[in-house]
Amino acid sequence: MSTAIEQNRSRAGARADRDTHFEVEQFYYEEADLLDAGRYADWLDLLADDLDYWMPTRTNRLRRQQSLSVAARGEAAFYDESKDSLAWRVRRFDSGMAWAEDPPSRTRHLVTNVMVRHVDPAEHDGFTTDDLWVRSAFLVYRNRLEREENVFAGSRTDILRRGGDRGLQVARRTILLEQNILQAKNISTFF
Amino acid sequence: MTSTNEPQGAATTAPRGALRRPADLARNIDVSGLVDTEGGLLDRVVFTDQQLYRQELRRVFAPSWLFLAHTDQFHKPGDFFTTYMGEDPVIVTLDRDRRIRAYLNSCRHRGARVCRADSGTTRNFTCTYHGWSFNLDGALVSVPNQDGYPESFETGEWGLVEVPHVETYQGLVFGTWNPEPVSLRESLGDMAWYMDAMLDHDDEGTVVVGGVHKWVLEGNWKLAAEQFATDWYHVNMSHASALMALAPAGKKPKDEVVHRTGRQYSDANGNGAGFPVHPKNRFDAQTVHRWMDYDALRARLGEARVEGPLTNGHATVFPNFSYLPVNGSLRVWHPKGPDKMEVWAWTIVDKSMPPEVREAQRLYNLRTFGPSGIFEQDDGENWSECQAISHGFITNNVALNYQMGMGSERADGRHPGTTSELYSDAAGRAFYTRWRDLMNTPAWHEEQK
Numbered sequence: 001m002s003t004a005i006e007q008n009r010s011r012a013g014a015r016a017d018r019d020t021h022f023e024v025e026q027f028y029y030e031e032a033d034l035l036d037a038g039r040y041a042d043w044l045d046l047l048a049d050d051l052d053y054w055m056p057t058r059t060n061r062l063r064r065q066q067s068l069s070v071a072a073r074g075e076a077a078f079y080d081e082s083k084d085s086l087a088w089r090v091r092r093f094d095s096g097m098a099w100a101e102d103p104p105s106r107t108r109h110l111v112t113n114v115m116v117r118h119v120d121p122a123e124h125d126g127f128t129t130d131d132l133w134v135r136s137a138f139l140v141y142r143n144r145l146e147r148e149e150n151v152f153a154g155s156r157t158d159i160l161r162r163g164g165d166r167g168l169q170v171a172r173r174t175i176l177l178e179q180n181i182l183q184a185k186n187i188s189t190f191f
Numbered sequence: 192m193t194s195t196n197e198p199q200g201a202a203t204t205a206p207r208g209a210l211r212r213p214a215d216l217a218r219n220i221d222v223s224g225l226v227d228t229e230g231g232l233l234d235r236v237v238f239t240d241q242q243l244y245r246q247e248l249r250r251v252f253a254p255s256w257l258f259l260a261h262t263d264q265f266h267k268p269g270d271f272f273t274t275y276m277g278e279d280p281v282i283v284t285l286d287r288d289r290r291i292r293a294y295l296n297s298c299r300h301r302g303a304r305v306c307r308a309d310s311g312t313t314r315n316f317t318c319t320y321h322g323w324s325f326n327l328d329g330a331l332v333s334v335p336n337q338d339g340y341p342e343s344f345e346t347g348e349w350g351l352v353e354v355p356h357v358e359t360y361q362g363l364v365f366g367t368w369n370p371e372p373v374s375l376r377e378s379l380g381d382m383a384w385y386m387d388a389m390l391d392h393d394d395e396g397t398v399v400v401g402g403v404h405k406w407v408l409e410g411n412w413k414l415a416a417e418q419f420a421t422d423w424y425h426v427n428m429s430h431a432s433a434l435m436a437l438a439p440a441g442k443k444p445k446d447e448v449v450h451r452t453g454r455q456y457s458d459a460n461g462n463g464a465g466f467p468v469h470p471k472n473r474f475d476a477q478t479v480h481r482w483m484d485y486d487a488l489r490a491r492l493g494e495a496r497v498e499g500p501l502t503n504g505h506a507t508v509f510p511n512f513s514y515l516p517v518n519g520s521l522r523v524w525h526p527k528g529p530d531k532m533e534v535w536a537w538t539i540v541d542k543s544m545p546p547e548v549r550e551a552q553r554l555y556n557l558r559t560f561g562p563s564g565i566f567e568q569d570d571g572e573n574w575s576e577c578q579a580i581s582h583g584f585i586t587n588n589v590a591l592n593y594q595m596g597m598g599s600e601r602a603d604g605r606h607p608g609t610t611s612e613l614y615s616d617a618a619g620r621a622f623y624t625r626w627r628d629l630m631n632t633p634a635w636h637e638e639q640k
Contacts, residue, residue, distance in 0.1 A: 057403075057404060057405075059402065061308050065311045072401065074400070074401065074553070075400065076403060078561070078562065085554070085558055088558070088565075089565055092432040092433060093432070095432035097428075099429065099432070100569050100571065148575070180309070181407060181533060182562050183407055185407065185574075185575050186406070
């Protein structure tokens with residue numbers, strides 16, 4: 001018993017093993033595949049019911065005021081969502097009249113630079129060392145209608161909770177897009 | 192007797208030596224034949240022509256009151272926000288006397304921007320090229336190696352070019368390069384009555400929810416500006432998916448949503464605002480709806496405003512400032528060439544709103560409007576669609592239709608000024624009439640000397 005506690009303590013914040021890393025990568029590839037296939041309802045199944053999904057805006061700041069360059073919670077964001085509000089957004093696509101995606105865009109979500117650690121419960125209330133803190137990079141290419149092209153690049157910082165059909169669920173996701181003025185007419189996909 | 196294009200506002204003090212700009216650089220085109228107000232027709236070339244676009248910057252943007260910022264973005268001296276007036280970069284800042292002032296964001300030496308941050312707090316604006324430094328009054332306070340300049344060099348002559356007139360209305364800051372403008376309040380005219388429906392709910396006024404959404408659109412700036420002035424018509428089709436998403440699960444939008452009645456205001460200054468007058472107007476966050484004291488609002492603003500422009504609608508203050516009252520969304524359509532615009536959008540809330548109501552308003556706005564909003568995604572799609580094909584020779588020659596609600600403009604006895612039906616192009620016709628008149632009128636910087 002005491003050894004299990006010891007083991008948990010030592011895992012907090014530590015890099016996950018190779019099998020876990022593989023599992024996480026496969027989870028992300030499946031997620032990317034669902035998004036690229038426009039299977040948003042299935043994508044919602046990968047998300048925990050208490051999801052916090054946040055994509056703040058970013059601003060140019062003087063170097064000494066860099067700490068303010070990412071909008072704070074409660075400020076301007078591209079996404080600031082719960083699972084319910086994402087479901088509400090997804091409903092729009094089911095209407096058959098979501099013109100921004102009709103005809104649908106072609107997208108490809110690439111996920112890379114994956115770093116997996118065991119959650120440190122001291123830093124993330126309500127999570128255990130079984131859960132995973134993951135940072136990854138994404139590159140999303142969108143090609144729309146005849147020749148419209150967009151590239152969205154950024155990072156995702158996730159907390160994946162153990163559970164669900166696939167063994168992992170996205171419980172927290174912070175998305176940082178490497179853009180100031182969004183270089184696209186809209187964001188009609190998810191990251 | 193020269194017709195020149197040199198600024199004569201704050202920059203009149205700027206030495207020009209022997210420089211004389213030839214008038215041929217700014218040849219003006221008579222646009223009378225491009226707008227048919229009586230017939231309700233518009234020539235599509237107004238969206239595509241580079242020469243007309245340059246003329247717009249000179250004659251539509253330079254003389255007009257342009258939206259700069261919200262007063263809530265400035266709390267202490269040195270707080271600044273950088274934006275654009277037309278394509279001119281400007282710094283808006285609070286000086287030591289707590290006055291909001293605006294300067295051309297361009298060093299007087301070689302012309303680089305002296306501030307490249309979006310917002311922040313500072314004492315000086317220092318050019319990173321050679322180090323000329325300007326204080327909050329725009330005065331040139333530091334010139335490295337100044338002894339290299341001749342005796343005649345006076346730093347007093349080389350301060351930042353100041354926007355000569357900055358005025359506020361209900362927390363909204365506007366500026367104009369026009370050295371002798373009609374006042375902001377006068378130029379708003381009856382439009383102010385409609386604006387108050389969003390901005391004057393109580394004595395505390397409005398505040399900004401941190402940050403500005405910014406994104407690019409392939410599309411002429413007028414496509415967005417005219418839509419917000421005149422176009423409720425597009426809502427049912429363009430935003431069908433959003434209306435479905437807002438309706439109860441498995442149901443279509445209610446008939447009263449699809450067949451709204453309402454009014455559309457328009458005026459000779461090119462301003463426009465449309466709003467349904469159905470009492471079940473709101474489809475916004477219920478938390479906000481419940482919080483609002485409609486009896487107090489009726490007492491303050493009157494029944495006609497509460498049942499109309501307070502609860503829903505769209506509006507444009509000519510030329511490129513628009514807002515959505517129910518969302519608290521303010522936006523500027525920055526022109527970036529004939530084919531491109533940049534949208535900058537603020538969210539404002541009543542200062543008196545408690546935190547949970549502010550949060551509900553903020554989330555409602557970001558989920559419906561803004562680049563990821565379920566409404567606005569589809570607007571971007573439409574504007575880029577209109578623009579993308581408009582350079583075709585035949586396409587460009589086919590007139591566009593602005594005939595909806597022709598002849599329906601009247602004083603309705605309930606709303607100030609002239610109104611038309613909710614589904615109408617009246618404010619669109621007024622917008623392009625104003626645009627045509629400004630395009631055909633020499634601006635202050637062209638006057639003979």
